[in-house]
Amino acid sequence: MRASHAREFKPALQTSFQTSLKGDSLAYSLLGAAQAVALVRTGTNLPQALAQLWARSETSPQARGAMQDIAYRCMRQLGQSEALIAQLAPKAPDPLVAALLACALALMTAPDAVAPYEEFTVVNQTVTAAEAHPDTARAKAMVNAVLRRFQRERAALLETALLQPVAQWNYPQWWIDAARTAWPRDWQAILQAGNGAPPLTLRINARKTSMEQYLQRLQQAGMAASAIGPYAVRLEKPVGVHLIPGFAEGVVSVQDAGAQLAAPLLDVQDGMRVLDACAAPGGKTCHILELADAQVTALDADPKRLARVGENLERLQLQATLRTADAQSAAWWDGQQFDRILADVPCTASGIVRRHPDIRWLRRKGDTLQLATLSAKILDNLWQMLAPGGKLLFVTCSLWPQESEAQAAAFAVRHQAVRLAAPGQLLPGGVAGQDQDGLFYALFQKNA
Numbered sequence: 001m002r003a004s005h006a007r008e009f010k011p012a013l014q015t016s017f018q019t020s021l022k023g024d025s026l027a028y029s030l031l032g033a034a035q036a037v038a039l040v041r042t043g044t045n046l047p048q049a050l051a052q053l054w055a056r057s058e059t060s061p062q063a064r065g066a067m068q069d070i071a072y073r074c075m076r077q078l079g080q081s082e083a084l085i086a087q088l089a090p091k092a093p094d095p096l097v098a099a100l101l102a103c104a105l106a107l108m109t110a111p112d113a114v115a116p117y118e119e120f121t122v123v124n125q126t127v128t129a130a131e132a133h134p135d136t137a138r139a140k141a142m143v144n145a146v147l148r149r150f151q152r153e154r155a156a157l158l159e160t161a162l163l164q165p166v167a168q169w170n171y172p173q174w175w176i177d178a179a180r181t182a183w184p185r186d187w188q189a190i191l192q193a194g195n196g197a198p199p200l201t202l203r204i205n206a207r208k209t210s211m212e213q214y215l216q217r218l219q220q221a222g223m224a225a226s227a228i229g230p231y232a233v234r235l236e237k238p239v240g241v242h243l244i245p246g247f248a249e250g251v252v253s254v255q256d257a258g259a260q261l262a263a264p265l266l267d268v269q270d271g272m273r274v275l276d277a278c279a280a281p282g283g284k285t286c287h288i289l290e291l292a293d294a295q296v297t298a299l300d301a302d303p304k305r306l307a308r309v310g311e312n313l314e315r316l317q318l319q320a321t322l323r324t325a326d327a328q329s330a331a332w333w334d335g336q337q338f339d340r341i342l343a344d345v346p347c348t349a350s351g352i353v354r355r356h357p358d359i360r361w362l363r364r365k366g367d368t369l370q371l372a373t374l375s376a377k378i379l380d381n382l383w384q385m386l387a388p389g390g391k392l393l394f395v396t397c398s399l400w401p402q403e404s405e406a407q408a409a410a411f412a413v414r415h416q417a418v419r420l421a422a423p424g425q426l427l428p429g430g431v432a433g434q435d436q437d438g439l440f441y442a443l444f445q446k447n448a
């Protein structure tokens with residue numbers, strides 16, 4: 001990257017500006033997506049950035065869908081787009097201009113078999129979008145020139161950009177290096193899997209249906225699907241939750257196939273006391289309760305996220321005790337030990353980047369150590385709460401050994417914990433047809 005393209009993002013963006021663009025135009029969606037991308041570049045995660053924009057504008061569901069699609073595509077191709085912009089723009093553009101160009105370039109280089117929009121439409125609508133916002137209006141001619149030059153010199157520009165690993169893989173360099181070090185054989189497949197669109201996997205509620213019944217229900221609804229686990233069903237074409245048969249009545253939930261391994265591994269029996277120590281939004285809490293009549297305490301440090309556990313329990317007609325508390329502390333605990341503990345600890349989320357493609361651009365290299373330190377404290381604190389003979393399942397959605405296997409090994413030594421059979425590291429994608437997220441599982445038992 002040229003020196004003039006070193007990142008200097010202005011933190012103040014005029015995101016509250018109400019545009020006069022037509023709500024159903026591509027220009028409107030491009031401008032919204034660009035604002036979200038610019039917010040990500042100042043440290044906001046993408047779902048929050050989009051929610052922030054939608055909270056103050058009357059954006060139709062269709063336009064929201066289009067904005068979200070463009071912003072997510074942009075995240076998956078940001079390395080390449082920024083390398084192209086560095087070649088094309090005479091000096092580093094202002095943040096919103098850079099984000100708008102990155103969104104346009106993501107559409108113009110989309111890996112889809114059929115391009116999402118005609119290229120000339122993307123160019124025209126990007127210029128229209130630039131004209132419509134005070135932070136980009138002055139750059140209208142530059143935006144036009146950059147995109148038209150990209151059209152003319154596409155092959156050569158891409159060839160040069162792709163010489164840089166960040167542009168080739170669309171991850172920060174430190175992330176590429178970390179993947180290579182941790183997974184010398186699989187790092188390319190791992191990075192590639194993180195750039196794909198995630199599948200839509202459902203978990204059937206064993207209290208309300210069987211796999212056979214539910215597959216039949218989908219067939220009757222004309223939705224192609226296949227069973228990819230004892231409770232896991234993958235829909236061939238992802239759809240919104242409101243279109244999933246039985247979702248509203250709690251017959252199914254959305255949950256990755258890998259994440260569905262947690263509840264069966266915990267081996268919860270009726271009547272057991274179970275602690276789900278980092279529970280929100282409650283996917284695993286609910287699965288535990290679908291499989292056994294257990295007394296579950298669902299804990300989370302974030303009250304807003306914990307409220308989502310409540311909503312999920314309600315939809316599925318299940319019950320648990322909800323506690324907003326810090327799993328590093330025992331201040332909330334009544335001293336009664338648990339038979340089972342699930343520790344689905346906070347982590348870098350490097351194993352679920354295909355669902356959250358913004359994560360790679362938000363994380364910093366030092367986050368891994370910081371989060372591993374926090375989760376070690378959580379694990380150490382939870383161990384005293386486990387009854388003798390009880391089991392603790394440690395889960396992360398990370399690919400970094402520091403947060404996963406190294407953490408598990410050190411924990412076992414610190415507490416003389418017996419390590420039981422568990423999958424260990426699941427790489428994203430996984431075995432053919434399964435297509436799960438990159439999760440880590442370690443199961444411990446306390447000596448009786």
Ligand SMILES: C[S@@+](CC[C@H](N)C(=O)[O-])C[C@H]1O[C@@H](n2cnc3c(N)ncnc32)[C@H](O)[C@@H]1O
Pocket residue numbers: 259277278279280281282283284285299300301302305325326327328344345346347378397
């Ligand atoms: C990986 S998510 C849990 C996902 C959840 N188990 C599921 O399956 O839906 C980690 C959760 O840990 C929570 N968390 C972070 N730090 C925490 C702490 N110190 N104590 C308790 N919860 C914490 C976060 O708010 C987040 O909801």
